[in-house]
Amino acid sequence: MFNVTPVILCGGSGTRLWPLSRAGFPKQFLVLSGVNSLFQQAVQRIQTAAAPDIQIGQTLVVTNEEHRFLALDQLRELKDVMATLLLEPSARNTAPALTLAALQARAEGDDPILVVTPSDQTVTDGAAYSAALQAAIRAAVNGSIVILGVTPDRPETGYGYIRASGASGDGEGVRKVQAFVEKPDLATAQNYLAEGGYFWNAGMFVLRASTWLHALERFRSDIAQATRAAWQGKTTDAQFIRPDKAGFAAIPSESIDYAVMEKCPGSDISTYMTPLAAGWNDLGAWESVWQVGAQDAQGNVLQGDVLAADTHNTLVHASGRLVGVVGVDNLVIVETADAVLVAERSQSQNVKKIVHALEQRKREEQTLHRKVHRPWGWYDSVDQGERFKVKRIMVKPGASLSLQKHHHRAEHWIVVTGTAEVTCGDRKILLSENQSTHIPLGEVHRLANPGKVPLEIIEVQSGSYLGEDDIVRFEDTYGRC
Template sequence: MVQVIPATEVIPVILCGGSGTRLWPLSRSGFPKQFLVLSGDDSAKSLFQQAVERLNAIGSPEIQLGRTVVVTNEEHRFLVLDQLREIPKVKATLLLEPVGRNTAPALTLAAMYAGEQSGGEVDPILVMTPADQTIQNGQAFSKALQECISVVAADTAKKTVAILGITATAPETGYGYIKRSGSQGVHGEYTVEQFAEKPDVQTAKSYLENGNYFWNGGMFVVRASTWLAALKEYRADILDTAKTAWVARTIDQSADTDFVRPDKELFKVIPSESIDYAVIEKCPSSSQFAIKMVELNAGWNDLGAWDAVWQVGKKDEYGNVTSGDTLLSNTKNSLVHASSRLVGTVGIDNLVIIETADAVLVADRTNSQDVKSIVIQLEQQKREEKNLHRKVARPWGWYDSVDEGERFKVKRIQVKPGASLSLQMHHHRAEHWIVVKGTAEITNGDKVIMLTENQSTYIPQGQTHRLANPGKTPLEIIEVQSGSYLGEDDIVRFEDNYGRSK
């Protein structure tokens, strides 16, 4: 039984960044992998939702969990919010980064927030994990984190950081390593002797044979004050600039979720650095702070490439992992994912085939980590397939661009019950709306009309307009745009429920 030191508050912290490149085309920069539903313990939940539930499962009579903190990009806030609403028992605060600055500034925001929320009465312990990993054994994960909490809580000097060291099962060259030393402590912890960078194959094999090296999965337990003190010691420039941006923050509060925004221009000044490089790797050779490691053997995977998704997926008798509408013949050891249509395979082995509505990836499974080369080409060609899917999530619902050509575009739009788009206008296009499901409340200039199924209206170019769903069921319309320019940036917002108006 884990002996937990009582009388402290524990704050779950989810770092939810990511550029959405390694699992393209299912993952995009506007919809990175942590929001995907992939193979794992619970295929009905995204990686982000699994991370939230895992951290909130470590509570006990001795471990009092505080409000979950999610550090994410401003552009992903509504994806996070929508997925959190599917976990109603969890209340969260979203710390919104205007630009990515790596994990050290992200954890610093969480530490400053947690310290302020405690009012100085307690020094909360932060339990931090990335949002894009999978764990097969949730009980083992909870036990290891509880042991880490005990290690940190027992240090009255507040100089200890606990890290999970993942049992190495193969000579992986894509992970950093942790080397432990000494004997096991009362809470199952070891002293960390050093951190090792991603090794070559021979070095990785020697690590595996040694037995004292573990993968670094980037999961830490630390008091808020300890992290800030260590950052002051090793990277005061990050701490000082983060504090300046934090002081100038703005806050949007709601019943279930708070949005906290550091000042955008001041945040851009913060140096971009990882937790490991900024602080953690400096601690073993210093007398100021101690790094302790608790072993985690729970079927961990960071799903860093499509091959990793295949590894953790449920395989058929021929070693295939499939998702969606697929038909396989004489196919072995392959990953086949169909998002929008039937995908058939004949006579293939060791391939990855990922189909979406606007892109298809075919790759040798052992080279699937090189998908980034395709993403680089997309970026160089300024193609939208790098950033967004054909179907795009919005805070009010979604739209799907089903067809387009010269001077026209056709969209299918769904609006959630009670939601509405912004009051807006377009300089370069007119729009025709046809209601196919539900009831639409439409502002068209100075008129407000109600339309139901099979009814339509026309929005002239330059006309102020708004689409809303006053009903209790989803509203669906077909929108036909026509004009000289049909880009998403031809929107002037006058009023908006989601803070996007100028």
């Protein structure tokens, strides 16, 4: 029996999918098609590799500390998936992330086969993916590193390549890796496609936990030792495991490829590749979203409330409002509550320039949506002017906000649906639909939902400063004090 531990690498900000993807809600948590997010799809895909000789164990999710509740909430929507979240206090690239997962996988003395995958990819042929993954798992049992190499269907210049030989005999369809090749120019990519034996490097790896730790120690002992030091100082909180913050910040930042994989060919660490022809795409830009989307007869991918006339080969994504397009070709148009993007499809990689400009100007549209998800629910900033802000707030059943106060604003709450338990100073009251209350400036207060249905209120803030950082927390269920 092959015991498998899925490892989902859930970092990154997805700047090229702005304005849907933002630092506070990156692309892996987006639902770009169907009903599940890219992150949820990644978790579910590995489960399909289960077979009479393959047992899928608990999932390890490596994600940013700031995204822990997004990941946890989306995991809770999946049935029969148990997961532990390893929280990175800062971004150190994928090699330290995988090392955290390997150390956790070996914590009880076991040595499972790790199936390592990014959380922001799509696959259209699930059966082909499962078959390739099963072959990779069986080939990794004896200590080899096995990579899923995507069979190319075009001369792509945006991916690194793997050069692989014919079948190795170590498993069905498994090939010996000869070299890793950096992103080529167009002419070189065309030659790769014509020559054959070259595959896209999709960043999906299958290997035993001990194999990774051994390889990292050999090729980058500095990363291995620094990550172990941070791991030794870890703390555990329910499903969250946090490495030592200062120790983690001291780890050299490096990718799995540069730290280990590119050094393996020619060494005594066996490296193989399983070809994957499953409609794979990494959704690195809006062009990729158009490629994998359901195109109509005119080549358009239309999502949301969209009306199109005399329009061809265009992606339109409407989040809330009606979007009408007339007489355009090869565009990307993305509408959200607080931003609209219009770009030529061929320029969609350059959306990151807009994100950089937003960052330079310290604008919130780079970080947060108008509707912001929190562990207790969400809030939507529907209007704002001089000295006032209006929010819709939803609190999940049984959830509560922190016990807090504000130095610069007062708040008025009106219950729309559900029941609110309001703490205001030394008073605690219950409010039902159409009832309201006032929270004076500087008063310690808390909002909670004691009921079994979502609580929704309208909050009107008034004061001299209305920033989200005007908050002092005294008690918090989610460890944010």
